[in-house]
Amino acid sequence: MPRFVLRVNGRDREIDAEPGDSLLSVLRYDFGLSGSRYGCGEGQCGACTVLLDGLAARSCVTRVGSVGAKAITTIEALAQGERLHPVQQAFLEAEAFQCGYCTSGMIMAAVGLLKTNPNPSEQEVARLMDRSVCRCGTYPRIVKAVRLAAERMRTGTAVMGGSK
């Protein structure tokens, strides 16, 4: 079994895996980064979304052998210590979740989206995040949260995430 070196949340980590193994499985079960969730394994729900070189990617259908030197960022590395990322903060304030199982993936998808489109309309958020599923149906609040985060990131008014 070949050995891969993956750049995960700023650290190089080694893993023996088949090239076709799912990145999500390695992140969750080998590296203990369980904040990325398994929802479908088909790349259809987005619960496993991580950033690869800053772009949102579905880790369940990303093969370990295809990652190469790309930097992997998971939900665990989004906050700076106690300070939440503006997207996390906006999700918290808008209470843009119910059971929370989709939340990690939604937040990572939103962070990726805002990198390429810092000022999305409601329709654009819905279109660009359409492949992420919230089975509890919290979509309208997620759209609000993403736009709230976008506004704060554009205007530099991101509030500091409190410790609780």
Add this chain to the structure above:
Amino acid sequence: MSDLEIERYELSEPRRYTFELERREFIRLFGAGIVVAVAAADALAQETGRQRPQGRGDTPDLAAWLHIDEAGLVHVSTGKVEIGQNIRTSLSQTVADELRVPLASVTLLMADTDKTPFDQGTFGSQTTPRMAPQLAKAAATAREMLIDLAAAQWRVDRSTLAARDARIVGPEGRSLSYAELTKGQALTGTIPASPATDSRDHWKIRGTAVKKVDGRAFVTGAHQYTPDIARPGLVYGRIVRPDGYGGTLVSVDDARARAMPGVAVVRDGDFLGVIAPTERAASRAAAAVQATWNVPAGQPSSETIYEYLKKNPDRGGGEAPAIATLAMPDGVVRTFEASYRIPYIAHTPLEPRAAVAEWQDGKLTVWTGTQRPFGVRTELAEAFRIPEDRVRVIVPDMGSGYGGKHTGEAAIEAARLAKAASRPVKLVWTRAEEFSWAYFRPAGVIDIKSGVDARGQIVAWAFDNWNSGGSGLQTPYDVGAKAQLFHPAKSPLRQGSYRALAATANHYAREMHMDEMARALGVDAVEFRLRHLKDDRLRAVLTAVAEKIAPGPARDEPGRRRGVGVACGTEKGGYVATAAEVSRGSGPSPWRLDRIVIAFECGAIVNPDGLRNQVEGSVVQGLGGALFEAIDFADGRVRNGTLEQYRVPRFKDVPIIETMLLDRRDIPSAGAGESSMIAVAPAIGSAVRAFGKVDTALPIRLLA
């Protein structure tokens, strides 16, 4: 001084405490402080009317308990499960409010069969109407005990004291914190017959939109759902499934799997699974097992199911009730007949079934996602022929269930593999397994025959439901002579509970039928309903929606034809009316849903923001069954068992949703996670009728 007015202790008879626990026992169990128990008799009178099983190891008369520790922190223990419906927060609000402490002082221990009292399960919207009032009483009792402690310490009349901001305050500015009062105590309180709970007019934390108590754990990914639980020495399991329903194992060639490092194959009757050191290895090993199954032939399909259900009654030993034939009374001038078909649909919770099982010294501990931890404990005890007190089930707050997780399939499978492995085993069902081997919302056929008199009044109503269920079957309308029956059938697919149960199917059929009659008679859909409706609460939600949106025939705008439909109903103490606005555009789809207006009333609102979240979520989930969800099956196999093929509501499907919440502080709170979805499908179906004939089957389809 109005606060003191409220706090004044009104009872004249002396307080009586029952000291059930020896001090030493108390300290062992709780450390120190004050404990109030909620008697099961009150909390369980409710749930499903079923007899409560006597589990060994239970405290039989306990439903919940509340403990204030020496630091003044409040610990509540309940067997209820958090599945995203927000009860961890709403129950905390109730306790904090009655105890006059900040929300952050309250911690809920939930759904651990060794640590929390027996609970029938978290379903049927019962937590808010049943558990919350019980916890309110326990908290009020604890508060009065604290007042007693302060009164004794200060040697003053307790009526001069009040609880405020986690302190007991007395005259002349004296006060003691709860921590100071509980230090070294080992007091057990019993809830008196008339505990001094707050009236709903005096709610301070209840009735407000507090945020989820543990929201941060979800936005940081730190929360551990069952699939995230790690144990020392953990290995990973995978089940090898039959290639069709009812499949029995004929032969197995597992040589390739066994040759893989660290892999074991477990066969026990028709049970076939693998264990491997990593999740990826388990997946590869399962794929390498060659199994031959014998699947019964001639199983019904999604095309033949409706006929099948009518022909295969499940008499349960007795005679099936006759079909609701009803002689049309004199004066009937017009009759309406229709047959509505409801397909099986899948809950599709984003967290699939999963379990981590561990055997230690003959005791089995299982972490699993279920709405019935104690029921799953019984399933495990029976499966492994061990006493229930040798089984512990722990339910981490779940990636939801929607009624789809009342059972313990993954728990039993993981426990069987763990027994073979002599190590903890984690089993997470794949999405494909979840689609095929979980259970479904029942399919059903609903036949309605109704008759109206010359004034356009309904005077006869016959309603037969085959298999989909009895919830919401009784019409809320005045319909004269009526016969309404549920006919259980032998379901070829596994079926069970679902959010709002059969109320969605029964409301779909009934409200589509009401709409059809109103259209045929040329009467406005709201007016037609109000004419047959006495219930003030149902009238109120219907009127609220009608004022926002005028149902009726298509209203054309330049380049756009519009249709509006309305539906209403009541279920589990919730009252709902929903209107839908659709338009016929130029796109590939013959119509699109533009707007939903919903009015919902469930008594006094505990958390308006949490309720709004639930109601909007119900609407969105309701869109699935209304617009696209249906299990496609044949020959014992699901044909659309992937998330790509089985369409659930997504961002782009969501219309404008306008939510009106009617707060009735004068009425006790009902649960709200379910009933807000029941009128979504018929509102949309009625709206689409503006463009032509609509199929009587769900999902809604415009007939050519």
